[in-house]
Amino acid sequence: MRQIKEILRLVIENNISINQAAASARVSRSTAQEYVRRAIAANITTDDLKKLSDTELEEVVYKKPENTKNRIEPDWQYIHKELKKKNTNLQLLWFEYKELEKDGIGYSFFCEQYNKFKKNLKISMRQKHIAGEKLFVDYAGSTIEIANPETQEKTKAYLFVATLGASNYMYAEATSSLNSENWINAHVNALNFFGGVPKILVPDNTKTAVKDPNFYDPEINVTYNQMAKYYDLVVLPARPRKPKDKAKVEKSVQVCQIWLLGALRNRVFFSLAELNQAIKELLVKANNKPFKKMDGSRASWFETMDKPELRELPSIPYEYAQWQKAIVQPDYHVAIESNYYSVPYKLIGKVIEVRITQNIIECFYRNERIASHIRNLNKYQLITINEHRPKAHSVYCNTSKEEIISKAEMLGSSCVKLFEQIFTAKDHHLFAFRTTLGILNQLTSMAKKDLKQLVTVPYV
Numbered sequence: 001m002r003q004i005k006e007i008l009r010l011v012i013e014n015n016i017s018i019n020q021a022a023a024s025a026r027v028s029r030s031t032a033q034e035y036v037r038r039a040i041a042a043n044i045t046t047d048d049l050k051k052l053s054d055t056e057l058e059e060v061v062y063k064k065p066e067n068t069k070n071r072i073e074p075d076w077q078y079i080h081k082e083l084k085k086k087n088t089n090l091q092l093l094w095f096e097y098k099e100l101e102k103d104g105i106g107y108s109f110f111c112e113q114y115n116k117f118k119k120n121l122k123i124s125m126r127q128k129h130i131a132g133e134k135l136f137v138d139y140a141g142s143t144i145e146i147a148n149p150e151t152q153e154k155t156k157a158y159l160f161v162a163t164l165g166a167s168n169y170m171y172a173e174a175t176s177s178l179n180s181e182n183w184i185n186a187h188v189n190a191l192n193f194f195g196g197v198p199k200i201l202v203p204d205n206t207k208t209a210v211k212d213p214n215f216y217d218p219e220i221n222v223t224y225n226q227m228a229k230y231y232d233l234v235v236l237p238a239r240p241r242k243p244k245d246k247a248k249v250e251k252s253v254q255v256c257q258i259w260l261l262g263a264l265r266n267r268v269f270f271s272l273a274e275l276n277q278a279i280k281e282l283l284v285k286a287n288n289k290p291f292k293k294m295d296g297s298r299a300s301w302f303e304t305m306d307k308p309e310l311r312e313l314p315s316i317p318y319e320y321a322q323w324q325k326a327i328v329q330p331d332y333h334v335a336i337e338s339n340y341y342s343v344p345y346k347l348i349g350k351v352i353e354v355r356i357t358q359n360i361i362e363c364f365y366r367n368e369r370i371a372s373h374i375r376n377l378n379k380y381q382l383i384t385i386n387e388h389r390p391k392a393h394s395v396y397c398n399t400s401k402e403e404i405i406s407k408a409e410m411l412g413s414s415c416v417k418l419f420e421q422i423f424t425a426k427d428h429h430l431f432a433f434r435t436t437l438g439i440l441n442q443l444t445s446m447a448k449k450d451l452k453q454l455v456t457v458p459y460v
């Protein structure tokens with residue numbers, strides 16, 4: 001209270017400006033202005049400043065008017081909840097409060113009381129999160145076992161958890177592993193569960209999300225980044241060793257470990273689908289469980305806060321894809337999963353990016369799609385689009401094994417035997433065509449005296 005007395009002495013007694021008085025007392029201008037406003041309202045004079053003690057001055061300045069006994073106090077839970085919505089602040093909510101309660105508390109006291117209320121909440125609740133803005137994702141530390149019904153062998157399942165920042169509304173599912181495909185598909189399922197898309201995605205620094213967890217400029221995993229771009233999401237990883245960056249999902253992980261994994265601890269599951277069905281049922285109960293220190297539940301807050309602010313989902317869910325780089329070989333094909341897919345021949349020697357989904361192989365050069373193939377699940381197959389070939393290579397398409405063998409017969413039985421070995425050894429007949437036609441071209445230009453020596457060389 002010494003600050004109040006000093007500021008009032010400077011302003012009322014010495015006629016110093018509020019700005020100068022605030023600077024002298026080392027308080028904000030708004031605080032000094034509030035002290036002066038209250039002193040004027042209480043008719044404090046220079047004589048009062050000399051006679052009243054610090055405690056007496058405080059009682060006079062902060063004395064409640066007699067007509068405030070029936071005054072309606074602000075609903076601090078409502079205020080806290082409304083602050084999570086876009087385009088709101090304490091001043092706006094105070095104005096709305098004053099419209100309902102003409103004799104209500106002043107703005108400074110309003111802010112002071114709200115801050116006291118906020119301090120009584122848990123840390124994870126005190127952070128201000130805008131509705132529909134952030135989705136926090138992580139895996140729980142605890143696992144649950146799935147038993148093989150035939151062998152009784154047990155394998156681990158991992159719990160993925162996603163939480164919306166404003167409402168704390170949760171999604172959870174079990175995955176068979178922590179690989180990239182399960183990680184991406186769990187995100188897609190979570191967004192479908194929420195029925196909309198937030199603006200920001202906050203993962204941990206797991207390798208499936210962050211390639212380089214740099215403290216200031218983390219490099220996002222390519223596959224994860226592609227999924228985020230599809231949903232127009234901004235990926236903002238939690239900083240290394242900064243657990244408060246993802247306090248929301250840390251708390252939700254604790255809730256899920258207790259109310260999901262803990263509740264299922266005595267049950268035996270024989271499939272991932274069976275486990276996820278049980279999780280789905282318990283998740284409804286967890287989301288509808290009332291808050292301890294706030295009115296409502298995660299589910300009710302989601303309906304009124306996050307859900308209206310989420311953006312619309314794409315009509316087609318994202319399909320998981322792996323990305324890898326490949327060099328276009330001299331035969332204008334790239335090797336993917338032991339198969340060979342064609343690209344335009346002009347890109348021979350170039351490094352391209354290949355997107356691999358469950359059904360499609362897509363090739364990109366400088367972010368432009370240059371080829372698309374149906375994914376072949378067999379091995380050592382040559383998948384070629386005719387338009388990718390140079391015109392001179394059409395001979396390969398119009399040549400048959402019988403024609404080549406017929407030409408080899410003209411050169412002798414040893415040549416036929418060599419060509420038969422080549423067709424047997426090559427993974428695909430087009431590769432054999434390339435080799436045998438090359439040999440024929442060389443043989444026809446060589447002298448007959450060298451022919452016998454060449455065709456008797458065994459093929460390796």
